[in-house]
Amino acid sequence: MWFLCVFYHRLLDFRKPEVEALAELFGEDESLQWRLPEHHHNDTPFHFVQLSSEEIAQNIAKRSILVKGMYELWGEGTCYEELKESIQSFPDSRKLPFLTSDSTFRISVETFGKALTFDEQKERIHSLTYIPFEGKVNLKNPDHNFFLMEMDESEESNGLPPIVQRRIFFGREVGFADRKLLPTFQLKSRTYLGPTAMDAEMAFLMANQANAASGKLVYDPFVGTGSILVSAARFGAMTMGADIDIRVVRDGRGPDCNVWSNFKQYGLPAPVALLRMDNNVPPWRSGLKEIFDAIICDPPYGVRAGGRKSGGRKILRGTVDPYTVPEDKRTGHIPSTGAYSLVECVHDLLHLAARMLVMKGRLVFFFPVLRDECGSEVKFPEHPCFKLVAVSEQILSSRYSRVLLTMVKVEPYSDEVEEAARLMHLEFRENHLKWLEEGNIHSSVFKPSTDSSQIQTESKTFKDPKPKYRGKYV
Amino acid sequence: MRLITHNMLSCNIKGVKNGFPLKIEAEKVIEKEVDFNPDFLRHMFAKIEWKALVEAARSMGYAELPEDSPDATVIESADETFLRKLHHALLELHLEEGALVCPETGRKFPVNKGIPNMLLHEDEVKQTVCIDLRKGNEPTRIRSPKDRVLMQDVCIDLSLQVP
Numbered sequence: 014m015w016f017l018c019v020f021y022h023r024l025l026d027f028r029k030p031e032v033e034a035l036a037e038l039f040g041e042d043e044s045l046q047w048r049l050p051e052h053h054h055n056d057t058p059f060h061f062v063q064l065s066s067e068e069i070a071q072n073i074a075k076r077s078i079l080v081k082g083m084y085e086l087w088g089e090g091t092c093y094e095e096l097k098e099s100i101q102s103f104p105d106s107r108k109l110p111f112l113t114s115d116s117t118f119r120i121s122v123e124t125f126g127k128a129l130t131f132d133e134q135k136e137r138i139h140s141l142t143y144i145p146f147e148g149k150v151n152l153k154n155p156d157h158n159f160f161l162m163e164m165d166e167s168e169e170s171n172g173l174p175p176i177v178q179r180r181i182f183f184g185r186e187v188g189f190a191d192r193k194l195l196p197t198f199q200l201k202s203r204t205y206l207g208p209t210a211m212d213a214e215m216a217f218l219m220a221n222q223a224n225a226a227s228g229k230l231v232y233d234p235f236v237g238t239g240s241i242l243v244s245a246a247r248f249g250a251m252t253m254g255a256d257i258d259i260r261v262v263r264d265g266r267g268p269d270c271n272v273w274s275n276f277k278q279y280g281l282p283a284p285v286a287l288l289r290m291d292n293n294v295p296p297w298r299s300g301l302k303e304i305f306d307a308i309i310c311d312p313p314y315g316v317r318a319g320g321r322k323s324g325g326r327k328i329l330r331g332t333v334d335p336y337t338v339p340e341d342k343r344t345g346h347i348p349s350t351g352a353y354s355l356v357e358c359v360h361d362l363l364h365l366a367a368r369m370l371v372m373k374g375r376l377v378f379f380f381p382v383l384r385d386e387c388g389s390e391v392k393f394p395e396h397p398c399f400k401l402v403a404v405s406e407q408i409l410s411s412r413y414s415r416v417l418l419t420m421v422k423v424e425p426y427s428d429e430v431e432e433a434a435r436l437m438h439l440e441f442r443e444n445h446l447k448w449l450e451e452g453n454i455h456s457s458v459f460k461p462s463t464d465s466s467q468i469q470t471e472s473k474t475f476k477d478p479k480p481k482y483r484g485k486y487v
Numbered sequence: 488m489r490l491i492t493h494n495m496l497s498c499n500i501k502g503v504k505n506g507f508p509l510k511i512e513a514e515k516v517i518e519k520e521v522d523f524n525p526d527f528l529r530h531m532f533a534k535i536e537w538k539a540l541v542e543a544a545r546s547m548g549y550a551e552l553p554e555d556s557p558d559a560t561v562i563e564s565a566d567e568t569f570l571r572k573l574h575h576a577l578l579e580l581h582l583e584e585g586a587l588v589c590p591e592t593g594r595k596f597p598v599n600k601g602i603p604n605m606l607l608h609e610d611e612v613k614q615t616v617c618i619d620l621r622k623g624n625e626p627t628r629i630r631s632p633k634d635r636v637l638m639q640d641v642c643i644d645l646s647l648q649v650p
Contacts, residue, residue, distance in 0.1 A: 227524070230531070259602070259604060262602055263600050285492070286488060286491065287601070287602050288602065288603055289602055289605060289606060290606065291606055294612055296499045297497065298496065298497035298506070299507070303534070323607055323609075323612050324609065337610045338608050346608060348606050348607065
């Protein structure tokens, strides 16, 4: 069945992948088919999607963050005459069950890109008298909610092509979203925050991409203040986290201001476990595998917060040999940590996920990309056990953005995979300096822009594949 | 730290072959109530090393778990008595203060405020080492690709493997 899916007009790249991930969670076997309304650009908030049942549409809408509502379309047109013809040709057998005399209903008028006065809205509602509504009107809590959606052709602005043309839709609401989650969980009111805490909206999106649900175990190897796990826990999953920095995980900022209190604040079950460990030398017992249902994380990009791994700076470079800490100093010793390049960090993450995820488990993580590379040439991390199912870009600054990658485990962990990872691990260890320099985002982001003017004159001559008007929340 | 976590950890100091299971030295054990979720328990049961769990529960003061791992019929049955015991052992017992001890080396991983510290000291992490017989059996660290090439020359002469 085709449904009209209306999105909130933000985070455009993230909208469809979220619906697709939730569709899989609620039982859709095949990949979804999408269709655009006539003459609408892909950025439009209105999309048609094919789903197996109304129940799935309702479930998706309820849990989604970016879907405003799902509607069964009764008619559409560019003017009210066309709309009337379209509605009248919609089969009565589909309409009459919702127009019975013992039901209550309500008609709402919504617009995109313009505003209507109350009188104008009333006028439009009254123009629908040809639909045989028999029930009573109930504005507060109707059995059936009908929506009349109107939009005019939008103008070009900021290099933005017109995304909608004049169109009117009329449909019955099948599911709607509960965005009340966001003000409750917003970071503004959270007790324990860190510099890279994930904002609530994005954390819920990540949890949806990973299909976090009751009975599942979700792991975050870079847990920090636990902002991502809070969202997964809100959706019912059991959570587990690890971090190399013990102050963030164990101490926080006091007995009432730490990771545990973040969960307590919302009445959510605390994480099953929090560990201090190094992802580069993980302490998992051999033979342990396929235990997590999802791994959701935000690895350190090295721009504002760099990653760390075991081994002091000098030891990793080979300037100094590993020293033995004298017996009496051992108990309080804090092992030195050295720089952990993004490349090695992601390699270790993929290896961990390949081993610890159940089959069809999802790995969801952010990966930074520099923006002056031509969009299509960016190479995302790959692994033989994984299939990349979604890529969504969020622009952070004019220099770089981050993409949310969703990968599904399709191949089991084998000895070959383990051996390849072991060799790569040795390679990183031996050529520590070389890997630090390669893919060093920090210097590219913070370099002075004296030569950027030259780059701009060159780039004007060839078409920019990704439109420039997008910002962080677009 | 809960026993579900303990069941996943082992000592990974270089050279250690048998780092699992870690022995528990309990100084402070508390019990925290957790919502009972049978689906989660059934899912986890397949992944647990049973003997290690029984032993660990005993060292935390809980001896109700059966010695032998029950078979699948007990887990799937509607009777929840076993699942309740498993729930208690796996999720409700907490090691707040204490240590996890490696069975092979005796190295202690401290547990403070419920969080185990699994970081290794500098000399416990594996470093790449090659034996350079020219210097009379003194292990030399491979610091650069050039070193490795030199090592390979020596080792090929004597049919040895470079790590």
